[in-house]
Amino acid sequence: MGIEVKKDADFSTWYTQVLKRSEMLEYYEEVSGCYIIRPLAYNIWQEIQSFFDSAIKKMGVEDTYFPMFVSQRQLEREKDHVEGFAPEVAWVTKAGSSDMENPIAIRPTSETVMYPYFSKWIRTHRDLPLKLNQWCNVVRWEFKKPQPFIRTREFLWQEGHTAHFTKEEADAEVHQILELYRQVYEDLLAVPVIKGVKSEKEKFAGGLYTTTVEGFIPTTGRGIQAATSHCLGQNFAKMFDIVVEDPNALANSEGKEAKKLHVWQNSWGITTRSIGVMVMIHGDDKGLVLPPRIASVQVIVIPCGLTVRTSEEEKKRVEEKINDVVKELNSAGIKAKADLRDNYTPGYKFNHWELRGVPLRLEIGPRDLKNNQTLSVRRDNGVKEAIPLDKLTTCIPETLNTIHKDMFEKAKKIYDEHVKVILKWEDFVPALDGKNVVLVPWCEQEHCEDKIKEKSSRRQPEDDKAPSMGAKSLCIPFEQPKEPAIVPGETNCISCDGFAKRYALFGRSY
Ligand SMILES: O=C1CCCN[C@@H]1CCCn1cnc2cc(F)c(Cl)cc2c1=O
Ligand SMILES: [Mg+2]
Secondary structure (H helix, E strand, O other), X not given: OOOOOOOOOOHHHHHHHHHHHOOOEEEOOOOXXXXXXXXXXXXXXXXXXXXXXXXXXXXXXXXXXXXXXXXXXXXXXXXXXXXXXHHHOOEEEEEOOEEEEEEEEEOOOOHHHHHHHHHHHOXXXXXXXXXXXXXXXXXXXXXXXXXXXXXXXXXXXXXEEEEEOOHHHHHXXXXXXXXXXXXHHHHHOOOOOEEEEOOOOOOOOOOOEEEEEEEEEOOOOEEEEEEEEEEEEOHHHHHHOOEEEOOOOOOOOOOOOOOEEEOEEEEEEEEOHHHHHXXXXXXXXXXXXXXXXXXXXXXXXXXXXXXOOOOHHHHHXXXXXXXXXXXXXXXXXXXXXXXXXXXXXXXXXXXXXXXXOOOEEEEEOHHHHHHOEEEEEEOOOOOEEEEEOOOHHHHHHHHHHHHHHHHHHHHHHHHHHOEEEOOOHHHHHHHHHOOOEEEEEEOOOHHHHHXXXXXXXXXXXXXXXXXXXXXXXXXXXXXXXXXXXXXXXXXXXXXXXXXXXXXXXXXXXX
16 A cells, blocks of 8 residues: 655655655554564664674674663663653563562663673783773653554664773774764765764763764754764763773882873664664655665666566566566675566556655566566655666666665755754744754854743644744854854854854754
8 A cells, every 4th residue: 555645745744654655663552652663664773783793893893782671770870871861761671570679770771781701801901991882772762652663662773882991992992883874874865964063952962972873854954863882981980980090100209109091982873763764865756766775675676667468488478587687686795586476467566666665677578588687766855767687787787876875965955955054043933843953053062952941832822832942052063164153152043142153053853
């Protein structure tokens, strides 16, 4: 069944229908906020995993696995890390019919699970750097309206946790990982992202600073945090006593213990939210549009032009040709499939595979055999092109790469057009209402951010609808607008009478 609503008319229904009818996901009626990730979507997660995991292996990161349960005592060892999150922690309180002596939390993230062991394992600077990663699920009992992939109570992610001897080494890794997240989005999912650092209010409270890749959903005009790479500083090292002796300090004369140095730590994560972002950005009114590099079926080959007058041997010849084409493409590393179901018309099959986002369709019929060609049809823009049957293994990879590039460029152009540089406060909210995010000179003070959120969530004067959601800071982009340049001590903050430090990206967000 096709999609019954237009993407721009009813986005949330469109999103749900696309995910269900393309067989990416199934609703899990038993528990609100949980969903079944079906093979088409799970394959995308596996593509992301294999790309990211092979990249971090080259950085010397090792995969590991820690228990999903954490005691209340451990979880609460880091007060300000947990207090804001306490309402979303899921607890196991019973085993069978008997209450547990001490309830156990299901991991919402694994700092407090892992770091007592970091403390145990890291004794000397030779144990550094320690670089561990785990691919797992986490549970956060969010109360905001759940949305498949975007906000779910259980999600899959990877969480990297590293310990370094120097801040410089930690800083370098934070940015190396952030660059990998950019590649996951831009080179795999064809989704443009903006790199930047989070404000003091938006960063991970337990850390020193948070870097992020920020996405943009044009249909709603909202920003979305796409992945994060935190430098934790020495905060967790101090809390969990993760220390090494100072190798440079000579054992001093009284033979006292050499000075203990706290390690510098990072933690970084990307989640299955990335799948939802990709669907929201590339999908259209016919359904999914999959970027070729993560599509489990990249090319679908369909027999056409067969009529009741076509002889049996002619039909057989077409089908044999199609099977040969699929074999040839697969041996060239292209994921191709044939749809030879003889109880469906070509038109039905076109819709079936367009709904599932297959990047390229090849039509082959009796005439094509005669002309030794096939008609290719691109899913992203519908462009048709005749390809000689003896040029497939060169033309098809090129076409798939062109599809990726065009999908990315199209999304990037839209993102860039919806980032408005705003220099006067009166233009701020109208820009947000125009489904944009805004780039503004900003003082970077937390109280100012609170004020901006409040001022931009004003109640619409003409109706008593719920106030429009306020804007939050999304990031301070590493790439700053060249002009108008911010002159320290001269350029005013967009909102308060303080001076602007840098341009910050603000917007309504997920
Ligand atoms: O974002 C990442 C990447 C991967 C490893 N972790 C960090 C920080 C996670 C912050 N965070 C995020 N959400 C949380 C929810 C909770 F219920 C509790 Cl108790 C803690 C947290 C929490 O610390
Ligand atoms: Mg949260």
